[in-house]
Amino acid sequence: MDFMTAMDIAASGMSSQRTHMNTISMNLANVNTTKTADGGPYQRKEVVFQSVPVSDRFESMMRSELDREVKGVKVVRIQKDDRPLKQVHDPGHPDADQQGYVSYPDINVVEEMANMLTATRAYEANLSSMTTVRSMVAKALQIAR
DSSP states (O other), X not given: OOHHHHHHHHHHXXXXXXXXXXXXXXXXXXXXXXXXXXXXXXXXXEEEEXXXXXXXXXXXXXXXXXXXXXXXXXXXXXXXXXXXXXXXXXTTSTTOOTTSEEEEXXXXXXXXXXXXXXXXXXXXXXXXXXXXXXXXXXXXXXXXX
């Protein structure tokens, strides 16, 4: 694996984790949203990742059958969670139904914060990898002088 392939892998991870953090932020921001533009309560969203091959022309030409394929990651889709909505009895709320119940999204703030920490750590790990590769490139150029 060359330096650029390592950078591509780290960049794919950073991009995917940034999307993950944005989605978690959206969930946290809408924890009490009872009415969206679609008319119903907000539905929690989750990110689906997929590993994808990193295209490197030189490596693909030189790859033997014993070598493993190098993969990065990408966001395949952001899907709505299928958790049922929370029903809270609040007859004075403007979005209450005939029985006085309001539908809220089933978003667990503690779970979302744990997901945010995990995504942040993954982003930082990819950034650290990219910084290390950059340092290795600088050292290699220094040796070549």
